[in-house]
Amino acid sequence: MSAPRRILVYGVYGAGKTTLAQQLAGRLGLPWYPVDDQLWLPGWVEVPVEQQRSRIEAICRRDTWILDGAYHGWRDVPLARADLVVGLDYPRWLSFWRLLRRTMRRLVTGEVICNGNRESLGSVLSRDSILLWHVGAFGRARRRMRAWQSDPAVPPVLLFQSPAALDAWLAGLPSAAAGLPPDRPAQNAG
Structure with missing residues (x-):
């Protein structure tokens, strides 16, 4: 396999998709397009799914990209163009803990997430809480990655079941996009 030029990073909320996409972009010199920037307008107004799809299609027509997620209305678009899918298939407790810790940090610091948006106590305690989304989405995301x-x-598809396995893979990636495994892995990484 030649060095990937189009990478989809996938996993459940809180697994570390954005962090990994940033690392890969820096390491491989590929442009990263944060998915949340394509999905949310200021004030947490969701972009209509048709427009999300159009935005993602425009990105995926490019020669190089990294996306940090793929969602229901357009998941097929990056899958049809990606050279590599990196799946974060961590245990539920780990991804939930990471999500909880990140959410609490964002609440305390007021960190801007995307397009000027911030998490609020109201959003965390609502029916649309990202913490509840994690609980509902975990099994589906895991089954999807494994089926892919x-x-x-x-x-x-490279599946990583632990941060240590992912770190070892990242450490073996030379700068400027070389050294990925030549074939589809037969086993899960990690």
Whole structure:
């Protein structure tokens, strides 16, 4: 396999998709397009799904990109163009803990997330809480990643079941996009 030029990072909320996408962009010299910037307008107004799809299609027509997620109305778009899918298939407790810790930090610091948006106590305690989304989405995300890995119609999928396994893989990546495994892995990484 030649060095990937189009990478989809996938996992449940809180797994570390954005952090990994940033690391890969820096390491491989590829442009990263934060998915949340494509989905949310200021004031947490959701971009209509048709417009989300159009935005993602425009990104995926480019020669190089990294996306840090893929959602229901347009998941097929990056899958059809990606050279590599990197799946963060961590245990539920780990991704939930990371999400809880990140959410609490954002509440305390008022950190800007995307397009000027911030998390609030009201949003965390609402029916649309990202913490509840994690609980509902975890099993689906895991099944989806694992199905992709065994589907020859999908680009190669590297699944990492621990941060240590991911770190070891990242450490082995030379700068400027070289050194990825030549074939689809037969086993999960980690």
